[in-house]
Amino acid sequence: MSTILECRGLTKKYGKKQALKSVDLDLESGRIIGLLGPNGSGKTTLIKLINGLLSPSEGALLIAGNEPGLKTKEIVSYLPERTYLNENQRVSDVMNFFEDFYSDYDRSRSKDMLERLAIDPTARIKTLSKGTREKVQLILVMSRRAKLYCLDEPIAGVDPAARDYILDTIINNYDENATILISTHLISDVENILDEVIFIKDGQIRMQTAVDDIRVKQGKSVDALFREVFRC
Numbered sequence: 001m002s003t004i005l006e007c008r009g010l011t012k013k014y015g016k017k018q019a020l021k022s023v024d025l026d027l028e029s030g031r032i033i034g035l036l037g038p039n040g041s042g043k044t045t046l047i048k049l050i051n052g053l054l055s056p057s058e059g060a061l062l063i064a065g066n067e068p069g070l071k072t073k074e075i076v077s078y079l080p081e082r083t084y085l086n087e088n089q090r091v092s093d094v095m096n097f098f099e100d101f102y103s104d105y106d107r108s109r110s111k112d113m114l115e116r117l118a119i120d121p122t123a124r125i126k127t128l129s130k131g132t133r134e135k136v137q138l139i140l141v142m143s144r145r146a147k148l149y150c151l152d153e154p155i156a157g158v159d160p161a162a163r164d165y166i167l168d169t170i171i172n173n174y175d176e177n178a179t180i181l182i183s184t185h186l187i188s189d190v191e192n193i194l195d196e197v198i199f200i201k202d203g204q205i206r207m208q209t210a211v212d213d214i215r216v217k218q219g220k221s222v223d224a225l226f227r228e229v230f231r232c
């Protein structure tokens with residue numbers, strides 16, 4: 001198994017606030033990994049650094065051996081915590097944009113998922129509910145054949161019935177050598193698809209472990225362990 005992401009001494013400061021404190025982290029290819037932590041623990045900051053939207057204050061971050069930039073954008077598919085879709089465009093316009101922009105975009109995947117979720121590709125984004133916009137954006141992001149997917153709160157606004165379909169889609173559609181990093185507070189919803197979890201608090205990695213170890217060795221669900229470790 002190869003390493004897709006490496007962080008060494010990764011630090012991010014916003015003024016005096018240290019959002020990430022000398023993080024050392026390795027992510028292997030072919031894993032679905034939950035990035036879990038309380039509010040303000042540094043999850044979005046880490047995901048933005050991976051996507052080159054922020055630069056490290058100190059330390060290094062490498063994706064398949066490269067610093068975030070044009071080369072890594074070709075292999076990283078990113079779902080931000082907020083939707084960025086242009087209100088006046090139709091869903092099919094955004095699909096065209098993805099097709100032009102990303103050589104790994106597979107339009108047939110988007111079509112299948114839109115159909116399954118009964119989303120009309122000719123609908124304008126502004127006519128869609130918040131949850132449906134989130135579904136559209138996730139569908140687009142998951143329709144790329146990327147090596148690393150970074151999903152920041154992918155199912156937060158989606159109803160529970162569609163969550164199951166979306167999570168199934170995530171596990172069934174992605175290439176087995178790809179890695180998916182999912183930041184979420186909906187741990188019990190996602191834990192069945194996770195291979196591994198990272199617990200983060202106050203900008204530091206508190207634990208990185210296989211989900212099977214939590215279940216088998218500790219006899220707990222990830223959700224139960226999270227509540228124990230981060231009890232207020």
Ligand SMILES: Nc1ncnc2c1ncn2[C@@H]1O[C@H](COP(=O)(O)OP(=O)(O)OP(=O)(O)O)[C@@H](O)[C@H]1O
Binds near residue numbers: 014038040041043044
């Ligand atoms: N632009 C910014 N300027 C100053 N501080 C910031 C900025 N963005 C984030 N922070 C701070 O950095 C820390 C980490 O924030 P981050 O958004 O990465 O946390 P998070 O784990 O994603 O939180 P949540 O679960 O609430 O989304 C927090 O203390 C936050 O207040």
